[in-house]
Amino acid sequence: MEYVRLGKTDLIVSRVAFGAMRLTDSVGVDDAASIVRKAYDCGINFFDTASKSPESERLLGDAVYDIRKNVLLSTSTGGKTVAEIKESLEASLMALHCDSVDLFQIETEKFLPLPGGADKIYETLKDLQRQSKIKHFGIVTTNLDTAKKVVQSGAYETIQFPFNIISPDPCVELVKMCEEHDIGFIAMQPLGGGVLENVPLAYGFLNQYESVVPLWGIKKQEELEQILYFNEHPPVIDEKFNSDADRLKNFFN
Numbered sequence: 661m662e663y664v665r666l667g668k669t670d671l672i673v674s675r676v677a678f679g680a681m682r683l684t685d686s687v688g689v690d691d692a693a694s695i696v697r698k699a700y701d702c703g704i705n706f707f708d709t710a711s712k713s714p715e716s717e718r719l720l721g722d723a724v725y726d727i728r729k730n731v732l733l734s735t736s737t738g739g740k741t742v743a744e745i746k747e748s749l750e751a752s753l754m755a756l757h758c759d760s761v762d763l764f765q766i767e768t769e770k771f772l773p774l775p776g777g778a779d780k781i782y783e784t785l786k787d788l789q790r791q792s793k794i795k796h797f798g799i800v801t802t803n804l805d806t807a808k809k810v811v812q813s814g815a816y817e818t819i820q821f822p823f824n825i826i827s828p829d830p831c832v833e834l835v836k837m838c839e840e841h842d843i844g845f846i847a848m849q850p851l852g853g854g855v856l857e858n859v860p861l862a863y864g865f866l867n868q869y870e871s872v873v874p875l876w877g878i879k880k881q882e883e884l885e886q887i888l889y890f891n892e893h894p895p896v897i898d899e900k901f902n903s904d905a906d907r908l909k910n911f912f913n
Contacts, residue, residue, distance in 0.1 A: 764785070
């Protein structure tokens with residue numbers, strides 16, 4: 661397993677990140693726990709979930725309870741006010757069975773909390789950081805303009821944004837912007853939200869971007885094993901690969 665620094669957070673994360681939102685689709689608690697523990701045993705140390713799926717948070721928290729100090733946990737909130745964000749975080753900490761999360765993310769499309777804002781959200785995040793309830797914080801968005809504003813603001817440490825083989829060129833430029841500003845880039849929807857079926861092609865494309873941490877949504881052992889296989893045997897980027905990638909991108913764009 662390869663590990664990379666997640667931007668200015670200085671967190672050293674596995675290049676295969678485990679998206680735990682789909683754990684609720686696993687058959688039984690024991691199955692969810694066994695999938696998480698297999699991922700951990702194979703070197704995955706970065707697990708992401710969200711407050712909008714408290715059951716996934718609980719399943720993840722149960723699975724990593726005795727190895728908490730060895731893993732990095734990330735969750736997010738859709739809270740729009742200071743009160744909602746604090747309440748969401750407390751609920752997440754309880755579900756995850758821990759006193760702090762390594763990365764806490766604000767889900768937003770157009771509104772971006774900034775230092776000195778009347779909403780006081782950014783100051784609240786800094787305060788939660790000082791209290792050690794969160795170690796780092798970032799933004800989750802699907803809005804490209806908002807993502808660019810995040811980078812330009814210099815106020816956040818990470819961005820979680822859709823990025824995959826069929827992403828348009830402006831998304832590639834966003835990745836480059838994040839590299840230049842040392843912003844950790846977490847790629848959600850590596851399979852295009854389910855529209856991509858060619859996992860080798862999808863994995864190979866993302867593997868070219870050393871600063872990108874793909875977030876693979878996993879609910880079955882077979883899915884995990886497939887991703888782990890390509891982690892150990894990365895697809896060769898040759899003329900045929902590039903041709904297939906271009907054909908796929910053109911089809912969807």
